[in-house]
Amino acid sequence: xxxxxxxxxxxxxxxxxxxxxxxxxxxxxxxxxxxxxxxxxxxxxxxxxxxxxxxxxxxxxxxxxxxxxxxxxxxxxxxxxxxxxxxxxxxxxxxxxxxxxxxxxxxxxxxxxxxxxxxxxxxxxxxxxxxx
Numbered sequence: 001x002x003x004x005x006x007x008x009x010x011x012x013x014x015x016x017x018x019x020x021x022x023x024x025x026x027x028x029x030x031x032x033x034x035x036x037x038x039x040x041x042x043x044x045x046x047x048x049x050x051x052x053x054x055x056x057x058x059x060x061x062x063x064x065x066x067x068x069x070x071x072x073x074x075x076x077x078x079x080x081x082x083x084x085x086x087x088x089x090x091x092x093x094x095x096x097x098x099x100x101x102x103x104x105x106x107x108x109x110x111x112x113x114x115x116x117x118x119x120x121x122x123x124x125x126x127x128x129x130x131x132x
Contacts (some may be wrong), residue, residue, distance in 0.1 A: 001029075001033055001096045005033065005074065006030075008121065010123065016130070021126065022080050022126075023080065025078065025080070025081060025090065026078045034094050034096050035096055037065040038063060039062070039090055040059050040092070041061045041081045041088060041089070041090040042058060043083070043087060044057075045085075046059075055115070056115055061081065065079040086125055086126040087123065089117050090121050091104040091121060
């Protein structure tokens with residue numbers, strides 16, 4: 001996967017409030033470079049302890065994105081996420097063949113970083129004034 005072509009902006013036209021509980025998310029990738037994209041999403045305050053007693057962030061959803069369009073250079077992926085508490089942490093799981101990358105605000109990972117959710121993109125609160 002060409003990491004330089006992968007792009008998301010956590011506001012504006014790449015992440016916006018659709019209604020008081022729904023966020024629309026978009027991601028850009030190099031054209032025909034990525035086969036599948038999932039959004040890893042959850043409440044920022046949803047944590048659980050593992051068997052080893054380590055606290056980990058507990059995303060509530062892994063949702064597949066849909067390729068909505070392409071240009072000569074890029075593919076554009078989109079999905080919507082419904083929230084319970086009108087706030088959201090999220091990242092992207094990208095697949096190309098057997099290769100998997102997790103894309104967050106702090107860069108790329110081989111596995112989802114669940115022990116610290118500060119690396120994920122954040123939609124802090126869905127204000128009704130922000131709904132289009």
